Amino acid sequence: MRGARRSRRGWLRTNTLALVSLVAAIPLSGWVFTHSDYESWRNSEPRDPVVVAAGGTAYMGATWYAATTEVDPEQSDQRDTPAQLPAGTVRVRVYFRLQVDDLANLEKGLGGCQIHLRAPDGRTWDESILEDAFQDRPTGCTGGYDDKPQSFRPPAIAQYYLKPKAGKPFETVAVFVVPKDVAATVQPTITWATSLPHYLAFPR
Secondary structure (H helix, E strand, C coil), X not given: CHHHHHHHHHHHHHHHHHHHHHHHHHHHHXXXXXXXXXXXXXXXXXXXEEECCXXXXXXXXXXXXXXXXXXXXXXXXXXXXXXXXCCCEEEEEEEEEEECCCCCHHHHCCCCCEEEEECCCCCEEECCCCCHHHCCCCCCCCCCCECCCCCCCCHHHHHHHECCCCCCCEEEEEEEEEEHHHCCCCEEEEECCCCCCEEEECCC
């Protein structure tokens, strides 16, 4: 019996360092994996605003100007019947104004933009794809692509769907459906996967 005890004590003395290392390694490994996952999530979340100044702000190959926001806008295309909104919601239409000096940036720099509305509490809404009757400008950040002003669109808005010209500002629009209680406070924002965690923010 005494020999067995001595054997166990000898084994513990011999392997103490390995046991201590194992006890320390388990929580350390957990922390490393958790920290890595957190950093990956944090870097893919838009959290650092690039605020558009009154006189314009250069970002992603374009100069951006103040956005115009309309709550409960009038219908632009009277030929369409707009979709019925869920109870307690309202449409918000946002006009974005920008300018490019190099037309190559329309696809190279501006392609892939995602337009959102951001509430003060951090909630975001993507633009609605069911609100064509309220869109009187091209959607997205690259402008329109009609070859001629005489398109299938009504004459009043066809002019906006021509491809933008270098050095000349143009407008694009996004329509959202948001709860009425946040409609007056939501902020237009634009993100690019290549620029996260930064995002473009337009003051209300």
